[in-house]
Amino acid sequence: MQNIYGITKTNLEEYFINNNEKKFRATQIYEWIYRKNVKSFDEMSNINKDLINKLKKDFYFGNIDIIKKQEDKLVKKYLFSLSDGNKIESVVMYHDYGISICISSQIGCNMGCAFCESGRLKKVRNLQTSEMVLQVLKVQNDIKERISHIVIMGIGEPFDNYNNLLDFIKIVNNPYGIEIGSRHITVSTSGIVPKIYDFADQNLGVNLAISLHAPNDLLRSKIMKINKVYKIDDIIKAVKYYISKTNRRVTFEYIMLDGINDNKENAIELAKLIKGINSYVNIIPYNETNNLEFKRSSTLKISKFYDILKKENINVTIRKEFGSKVSGACGQLRAENQGGV
Numbered sequence: 435m436q437n438i439y440g441i442t443k444t445n446l447e448e449y450f451i452n453n454n455e456k457k458f459r460a461t462q463i464y465e466w467i468y469r470k471n472v473k474s475f476d477e478m479s480n481i482n483k484d485l486i487n488k489l490k491k492d493f494y495f496g497n498i499d500i501i502k503k504q505e506d507k508l509v510k511k512y513l514f515s516l517s518d519g520n521k522i523e524s525v526v527m528y529h530d531y532g533i534s535i536c537i538s539s540q541i542g543c544n545m546g547c548a549f550c551e552s553g554r555l556k557k558v559r560n561l562q563t564s565e566m567v568l569q570v571l572k573v574q575n576d577i578k579e580r581i582s583h584i585v586i587m588g589i590g591e592p593f594d595n596y597n598n599l600l601d602f603i604k605i606v607n608n609p610y611g612i613e614i615g616s617r618h619i620t621v622s623t624s625g626i627v628p629k630i631y632d633f634a635d636q637n638l639g640v641n642l643a644i645s646l647h648a649p650n651d652l653l654r655s656k657i658m659k660i661n662k663v664y665k666i667d668d669i670i671k672a673v674k675y676y677i678s679k680t681n682r683r684v685t686f687e688y689i690m691l692d693g694i695n696d697n698k699e700n701a702i703e704l705a706k707l708i709k710g711i712n713s714y715v716n717i718i719p720y721n722e723t724n725n726l727e728f729k730r731s732s733t734l735k736i737s738k739f740y741d742i743l744k745k746e747n748i749n750v751t752i753r754k755e756f757g758s759k760v761s762g763a764c765g766q767l768r769a770e771n772q773g774g775v
C-alpha cells in the first residue's frame with residue numbers, strides 16, 4: 435500500500451501501464467486529488483468500479499492533521515501531527531506577489547548549526563514525500579486561496595532527504611496537480627556539496643539557496659558543523675556548476691549574528707568570494723532564540739553591511755521579516771513544540 439499523495443505522475447502512469455490501463459488515468463487521478471480535492475477513490479466518477487477496487491488495494495489516502503494554528507497579519511503558522519504522532523510545522527506568508535509556504539523536510543535536523551533552533555532536536559526521521567505534499571495541500575485548503583510559491587526552508591536539511599525531496603518537487607510542479615512553477619520553488623541547503631551537483635543534473639529549474647553565513651572556513655566552521663566536511667571553496671565550485679547547468683541565479687543566505695560575522699571585513703571578504711557569480715546575497719536579520727550565545731546585529735550594522743556589498747557591486751537584499759510574533763520565523767520553528775503541544 436502506498437500513500438497516494440507521495441507518488442509522482444510518471445510513477446502513477448507506470449503503475450497504470452503495468453496494470454494494462456491507459457496512462458491518462460494518472461492525469462484523471464491527479465485532477466481528482468489535487469484539483470477537486472476528493473479524499474476517496476469512490477468519488478472519482480470517471481473511473482470504473484473494477485479499477486477503483488484495484489486502486490483501493492494498492493493506495494490509500496494518508497493524512498496529516500492540523501492541530502494548531504497561530505495567525506498574525508501576514509503570517510500563519512501551522513502545527514501538524516503526523517500519523518506516527520510526530521509534529522512538524524509550516525508557515526504561510528502573504529506577499530504582494532503571492533502566497534508562499536515554508537515547509538519542513540525532516541523531523542529535527544542533524545546538521546547542528548549553532549545558531550539554529552530547528553537543529554537542536556536531532557533528526558528523528560525524514561519526512562515522507564506525501565507528508566511534504568500534504569503540508570502544501572492542507573494549508574491551501576485551509577486558507578482557501580492558491581499558494582503560488584514554495585520554499586523548503588522549514589525544519590530539516592532537504593538534501594539530507596534527497597530522494598523524497600525530488601519526488602516532492604515533481605509532484606507539486608506537475609501541471610495537473612498543485613502546479614507550482616519551478617521558478618516559484620526554492621530549496622535551501624546548508625551545503626551538502628555532492629547533492630548540489632546531482633540537483634543541478636536533475637534539471638528541475640528550481641531556485642537554489644545556500645546557507646553561507648560566513649565568508650571564510652574558519653568562521654563558518656565555528657557556526658556550522660557541516661563546514662568541516664564541505665568547505666566554502668567546494669560550495670562555490672558546486673554553485674558555479676549549478677548556475678552553468680540551470681542558468682538560474684543562486685541565493686546566498688547570510689544571517690547577521692552580532693559580533694560574529696557582521697563586520698566590515700566580513701562584508702568585503704564576502705564580496706570578494708562571490709564576485710562575478712550570478713547570485714545575490716539575502717541578508718537575514720537573526721531571529722533570536724532560546725540560545726543566548728547569539729544576538730541579532732543592530733539595524734545600523736545590517737545596513738552598513740548591505741552598503742558595503744552594494745558598493746562592491748554585489749546584488750543584495752535584506753530579508754523582509756515575517757512571523758516572529760508567532761515564532762514562525764526562520765530558525766524559530768520547533769522551539770515551542772519540542773515537548774508536544
Ligand code: SAH
Nearest residue numbers: 550587590591622623624645720721764765
Ligand atoms: N536546512 C536548510 C533549510 C532550513 S533552515 C538550510 O540550513 O538552509 C532555513 C534558513 O534559516 C537557513 O538559511 C538557516 O541558516 C536560517 N536560520 C536558522 N536559524 C535562524 C535564526 N534563528 N534566524 C534567522 N535565520 C535562521
Ligand code: SF4
Nearest residue numbers: 543545547550553624
Ligand atoms: Fe539544520 Fe538548516 Fe537549522 Fe542548520 S540551519 S540546523 S541545516 S535546519
